[in-house]
Amino acid sequence: MADASASGTSSKRKSLFQTLEVDTRLLGMVGAFVVVCLMFNFLTDGRFLTPRNIFNLTIQTVSVAIMATGMVFVIVTRHIDLSVGSLLATCSAMMAMTQTAILPGLGLDFGSPLIAPLAILVGVATGAVIGAFQGYLIGYLAIPAFIVTLGGLLVWRNVAWYLTNGQTIGPLDETFQLLGGISGTMGETGSWILGVIAVIVAAVAIWGARRARIAHEFPVKPIWAEFALMIVAAVLILGLVATLNAYEVPERVLARQFEAQGLTVPEGYTQGYGVPYSVLLLIAVAVVMTVVARKTRLGRYIFATGGNPDAAELSGINTRMLTVKVFAIMGVLCALAALVASARLSFHSNDIGTLDELRVIAAAVIGGTALAGGMGTIYGAILGALIMQSLQSGMAMVGVDAPFQNIVVGGVLVLAVLVDIVYRKRTGAK
Amino acid sequence: MVDRSGTPLVEMRDISVSFGGIKAVDHVSIDLFPGEVVGLLGHNGAGKSTLIKCLSGAYRQDTGDIFVNGEKANIENPRDARDYNIETIYQTLALADNLDAASNLFLGRELTTGLGFVNDAAMEAETRKIMGRLNPNFRKFASPVSALSGGQRQSVAIARAVYFEAKILVMDEPTAALGPQETQMVAELIQELKKDGLGIFLIDHDVHQVKRLCDRAAVMKNGELVGIVDVDDVSTDDLLAMIIAGKKPEHLAA
Numbered sequence: 001m002a003d004a005s006a007s008g009t010s011s012k013r014k015s016l017f018q019t020l021e022v023d024t025r026l027l028g029m030v031g032a033f034v035v036v037c038l039m040f041n042f043l044t045d046g047r048f049l050t051p052r053n054i055f056n057l058t059i060q061t062v063s064v065a066i067m068a069t070g071m072v073f074v075i076v077t078r079h080i081d082l083s084v085g086s087l088l089a090t091c092s093a094m095m096a097m098t099q100t101a102i103l104p105g106l107g108l109d110f111g112s113p114l115i116a117p118l119a120i121l122v123g124v125a126t127g128a129v130i131g132a133f134q135g136y137l138i139g140y141l142a143i144p145a146f147i148v149t150l151g152g153l154l155v156w157r158n159v160a161w162y163l164t165n166g167q168t169i170g171p172l173d174e175t176f177q178l179l180g181g182i183s184g185t186m187g188e189t190g191s192w193i194l195g196v197i198a199v200i201v202a203a204v205a206i207w208g209a210r211r212a213r214i215a216h217e218f219p220v221k222p223i224w225a226e227f228a229l230m231i232v233a234a235v236l237i238l239g240l241v242a243t244l245n246a247y248e249v250p251e252r253v254l255a256r257q258f259e260a261q262g263l264t265v266p267e268g269y270t271q272g273y274g275v276p277y278s279v280l281l282l283i284a285v286a287v288v289m290t291v292v293a294r295k296t297r298l299g300r301y302i303f304a305t306g307g308n309p310d311a312a313e314l315s316g317i318n319t320r321m322l323t324v325k326v327f328a329i330m331g332v333l334c335a336l337a338a339l340v341a342s343a344r345l346s347f348h349s350n351d352i353g354t355l356d357e358l359r360v361i362a363a364a365v366i367g368g369t370a371l372a373g374g375m376g377t378i379y380g381a382i383l384g385a386l387i388m389q390s391l392q393s394g395m396a397m398v399g400v401d402a403p404f405q406n407i408v409v410g411g412v413l414v415l416a417v418l419v420d421i422v423y424r425k426r427t428g429a430k
Numbered sequence: 431m432v433d434r435s436g437t438p439l440v441e442m443r444d445i446s447v448s449f450g451g452i453k454a455v456d457h458v459s460i461d462l463f464p465g466e467v468v469g470l471l472g473h474n475g476a477g478k479s480t481l482i483k484c485l486s487g488a489y490r491q492d493t494g495d496i497f498v499n500g501e502k503a504n505i506e507n508p509r510d511a512r513d514y515n516i517e518t519i520y521q522t523l524a525l526a527d528n529l530d531a532a533s534n535l536f537l538g539r540e541l542t543t544g545l546g547f548v549n550d551a552a553m554e555a556e557t558r559k560i561m562g563r564l565n566p567n568f569r570k571f572a573s574p575v576s577a578l579s580g581g582q583r584q585s586v587a588i589a590r591a592v593y594f595e596a597k598i599l600v601m602d603e604p605t606a607a608l609g610p611q612e613t614q615m616v617a618e619l620i621q622e623l624k625k626d627g628l629g630i631f632l633i634d635h636d637v638h639q640v641k642r643l644c645d646r647a648a649v650m651k652n653g654e655l656v657g658i659v660d661v662d663d664v665s666t667d668d669l670l671a672m673i674i675a676g677k678k679p680e681h682l683a684a
């Protein structure tokens with residue numbers, strides 16, 4: 001039982017990546033993403049990696065990515081949620097009806113600043129209640145999640161239909177639409193400030209992790225490696241901000257904006273869009289979910305239950321209630337995704353979120369969430385969503401037929417899992 | 431000598447558990463006094479684990495009552511058992527393989543920071559302390575327990591049970607996977623805990639170990655209690671005979 005060697009410090013020659021101690025799995029995903037981007041950029045003669053397309057890519061990814069973070073928790077606890085697309089539709093319908101019919105009926109005028117927050121509140125509550133209800137059926141009544149949410153897939157899609165009588169509801173409230181993507185961005189200055197804050201946070205986090213490891217007597221990487229990581233993080237963050245800022249508001253839109261204030265556009269004036277509010281929301285969700293996963297009891301219990309449900313139960317964890325909480329979180333995230341998705345369209349439509357359950361599950365799985373439970377990361381799921389969306393939009397830009405696009409996406413999903421299995425066998429990870 | 435004149439720490443009265451048609455535990459009564467170690471012996475499938483799982487809250491008995499300090503205890507789940515200061519080392523160890531030693535040790539009872547976040551640093555420091563006592567060779571604090579050897583895993587499970595200052599300790603084959611040195615440390619630990627006035631149920635297949643560590647031995651066969659004997663009154667052969675033949679030795683038979 002003697003075991004003096006602390007995790008892998010003994011090997012003398014280390015590769016660069018080992019020295020940097022970056023997660024090779026993450027590296028693989030980033031690598032795949034870069035390859036996809038470069039390939040499409042080549043096939044589209046450079047149209048794929050333009051600021052405009054990158055901007056669109058990010059705002060198209062947000063809705064699925066938000067839900068994928070919740071799906072990580074669901075899959076980690078050895079469940080599945082097939083109802084997220086339909087739940088998104090019900091939440092979207094509730095929010096649309098609240099702002100166009102119910103609140104105006106209660107005497108709130110169109111354009112009132114209260115409409116958007118109230119509508120969002122109703123949507124989030126709807127998601128939480130429906131999610132918790134499904135969680136109750138799964139946790140307390142022991143109906144398999146697959147069945148409950150398969151039923152939910154049909155039920156909530158059609159509840160949404162009844163809520164709106166099958167009509168398209170719109171246009172949605174102006175403030176509400178700010179979270180749709182292009183209709184609400186932070187502008188260049190705001191985006192730079194955000195970028196700088198993010199860089200500082202990343203640097204502090206990297207440094208804090210190092211100090212924690214020293215305090216715990218775990219081996220640390222050389223100082224230069226820490227700084228290299230900080231620089232990589234800074235370049236990535238600021239590069240993204242610069243790219244989003246480089247996408248300029250078209251002249252006619254600018255002209256309209258200035259006209260509305262009784263002004264004319266000055267000669268040579270340009271304005272970049274910057275970071276969309278919806279992306280800001282995704283970042284917030286990602287941060288909160290990561291903190292929950294790593295730093296709270298709830299997160300600890302989610303992973304423990306996924307790793308060994310019996311052990312969790314014997315340790316006094318109320319695994320039934322945990323299931324309710326996990327599905328309630330999933331419901332809330334569906335509501336936020338519904339907010340982004342309907343705001344982007346500027347209306348609620350019946351088919352909103354159709355097939356999203358598959359995209360969301362695929363994103364989580366491509367992002368390294370193990371269906372056997374107990375393993376998964378929030379950032380992985382977001383990256384998975386980004387990879388899926390890049391594939392889809394890239395193929396659309398190249399002019400691949402829609403049916404063939406789906407064939408490729410399906411194939412990639414299976415391939416990604418196969419690669420993951422092989423990778424885990426090689427590295428000996430479970 | 432253990433003083434058995436007061437109220438027992440634990441009294442399990444007339445406990446029965448069946449799974450479908452199988453009577454896993456059949457009207458068994460057993461008690462445990464402070465500072466006492468009671469060994470539970472019996473063939474595989476005799477019902478030992480099932481019996482003590484009623485005390486741990488993992489199972490609910492079909493009939494019978496459990497008394498802790500003379501008062502009737504209503505133990506419906508593992509949380510209730512913890513509230514009665516009952517800690518258990520399960521035969522299956524009950525570890526979450528994907529988490530590290532510290533997370534497992536504190537599972538369900540995490541130390542938190544002022545803001546309510548889990549305090550990994552403090553939990554790890556505590557884990558290092560207790561593991562230093564139990565298994566000084568243990569170094570793998572950063573790896574998930576799936577990467578540990580069977581004995582190392584068992585050490586983590588033992589550490590978890592003794593860390594929280596239990597009054598009643600249930601150990602289901604705690605040394606099954608341990609090497610000789612580690613087994614010796616557990617034996618010393620049991621003596622130490624005994625001195626502190628804990629009551630310990632020890633399930634073990636090794637009759638020599640039971641004779642060495644325990645004050646009394648209870649033998650089960652096919653779910654029924656064969657008898658409870660003072661270990662000083664019997665030889666290891668007597669114990670073996672009880673386990674195999676299911677009869678009390680003649681010089682003790684009433």
Ligand SMILES: Nc1ncnc2c1ncn2[C@@H]1O[C@H](COP(=O)(O)OP(=O)(O)OP(=O)(O)O)[C@@H](O)[C@H]1O
Pocket residue numbers: 449452453454472473474475476477478479480481521
């Ligand atoms: N969850 C269960 N479902 C059905 N039968 C069970 C269950 N748990 C135990 N049993 C049965 O109850 C009986 C007693 O099992 P138990 O685990 O208590 O034995 P044990 O004395 O601990 O044996 P061992 O020495 O092998 O650990 C066995 O016949 C077993 O098959």
Ligand SMILES: [Mg+2]
Pocket residue numbers: 478479480521602
């Ligand atoms: Mg057993």
